[in-house]
Amino acid sequence: MNYIRIQLRLPFCDYVESHTYDENDPEFKKLLEKAASAFEQLHTKYRSQIGGLYAQLWRAKCLEETGNIRKALDVYNELLQHSDPPPTLRTLQDRARHFRLICLNHDQRKEYLLVIHEAEEWLETAQDRPKTSTGLGIRWELARAQERRSKQADV
Secondary structure (H helix, E strand, C coil): CHHHHHHHHHHHHHHHHHCCCCCCCHHHHHHHHHHHHHHHHHHHHCCCCHHHHHHHHHHHHHHHHCCCHHHHHHHHHHHCCCCCCCHHHHHHHHHHHHHHHHHHHCCCCCCHHHHHHHHHHHHHHCCCHHHCHHHHHHHHHHHHHHHHHHHHHHC
């Protein structure tokens, strides 16, 4: 597991470095695409292990941030299909859910009611997980969806 974790750090460095550039800078997209490709290779290599699933999660995040919302949602949905997950997979799924809600709130999708429904359902069943940083992110996406939904109703 440590070996896989270390391998995940290199493309994650590219992901983080991409955020040192403006989103309109070609280097931003180039680094995200490089990271996505490396994450995809790691997922292929370790697809049956939790490290491979994390590689898939971060590949989807790179896709999302390059504007490929539909493909990112497909990956997040796939990661969320595992039922009754062990704690390590549940942590990954919580993060996938957070990233999924970001996609659904995106201007390309504007699925605010779905975000509200899913976030509230997660908050009801997540026990103590809403106190985590991922839980706070889910709460934030819920608040964003509620605000945007209310602005739609005003129009």
